[in-house]
Amino acid sequence: MTSHGQVAISCIGIRKQFIMRHTRSLKEALVWLVKGRKGDLSKKFLALKDVSLEVKQGERVALMGLNGSGKSTLLKLISGVLQPDGGTVRTRGRVAGLIEVGAGFHHDLSGRDNVYLNGAILGMAEKQIDEMFDSIVEFSEIGEFIDTEVKFYSSGMYLRLAFSIAVHTDPEVFLIDEILAVGDEPFQRKCIAKIKELSELGKTLFVVSHDLDLVATVCERGVLLEHGNVVMDGEVHDVVAELRRRSAHAESEGSL
Numbered sequence: 001m002t003s004h005g006q007v008a009i010s011c012i013g014i015r016k017q018f019i020m021r022h023t024r025s026l027k028e029a030l031v032w033l034v035k036g037r038k039g040d041l042s043k044k045f046l047a048l049k050d051v052s053l054e055v056k057q058g059e060r061v062a063l064m065g066l067n068g069s070g071k072s073t074l075l076k077l078i079s080g081v082l083q084p085d086g087g088t089v090r091t092r093g094r095v096a097g098l099i100e101v102g103a104g105f106h107h108d109l110s111g112r113d114n115v116y117l118n119g120a121i122l123g124m125a126e127k128q129i130d131e132m133f134d135s136i137v138e139f140s141e142i143g144e145f146i147d148t149e150v151k152f153y154s155s156g157m158y159l160r161l162a163f164s165i166a167v168h169t170d171p172e173v174f175l176i177d178e179i180l181a182v183g184d185e186p187f188q189r190k191c192i193a194k195i196k197e198l199s200e201l202g203k204t205l206f207v208v209s210h211d212l213d214l215v216a217t218v219c220e221r222g223v224l225l226e227h228g229n230v231v232m233d234g235e236v237h238d239v240v241a242e243l244r245r246r247s248a249h250a251e252s253e254g255s256l
């Protein structure tokens with residue numbers, strides 16, 4: 001049972017650092033050696049600095065920000081694909097991450113086998129997948145291609161099957177990264193309708209998308225990330241307006 005008011009996602013003081021190893025020039029390497037190997041040839045980059053965020057069950061939240069602001073990194077930390085270097089991330093209930101769509105697919109297996117494989121990875125028992133199978137295939141519109149190896153699928157077919165499996169696993173929390181912008185328009189409309197239906201059932205949605213008009217129709221709350229910090233958290237239309245203002249400013253400064 002889903003009850004509103006309970007916390008679905010909690011991030012406290014999240015910090016995530018990436019280490020970027022550059023190939024240095026011979027001269028740089030020599031200077032480094034002559035100086036007694038002092039300093040570090042790798043460069044550290046803080047993708048998320050100190051992010052705290054709470055999402056209640058049943059909320060529909062859009063995570064927004066310019067390129068490189070840390071959105072995908074935050075989503076990967078919430079889904080457990082990445083671990084933070086500091087802070088804590090907690091989620092309540094089953095989480096379905098539509099992040100790297102089809103990442104769990106095995107290329108040499110058919111769509112059918114991948115439904116079973118992916119369903120199992122997402123925590124479904126074989127019997128449950130048997131019961132859901134026809135409905136998964138129907139929603140995905142894969143049709144007879146379900147017995148074709150997925151390496152022959154188009155990116156849209158991949159997406160449709162992955163989305164369909166995920167919505168059939170009955171998770172409490174959906175993490176969605178750019179998925180809404182992929183696929184053709186009729187399927188996009190179908191996804192949005194499904195997402196709205198899930199939200200009416202009290203599911204929690206946490207969505208990353210550059211399609212601001214779209215997120216404004218799907219979500220009611222917006223969180224704006226900038227250089228790895230939350231700079232605004234409020235009503236989605238206000239946050240969209242603020243992001244548009246900052247984008248225009250960044251463009252005029254030539255810093256995009």
Ligand SMILES: Nc1ncnc2c1ncn2[C@@H]1O[C@H](COP(=O)(O)OP(=O)(O)OP(=O)(O)O)[C@@H](O)[C@H]1O
Nearest residue numbers: 018019020047065066067068069070071072073074
């Ligand atoms: N595995 C990694 N190694 C090194 N740097 C990384 C890695 N993943 C992300 N980054 C860097 O961290 C920063 C944040 O990346 P992230 O993908 O989270 O941003 P984003 O807001 O999702 O961007 P976009 O809107 O372009 O998808 C970027 O500067 C990116 O280059």
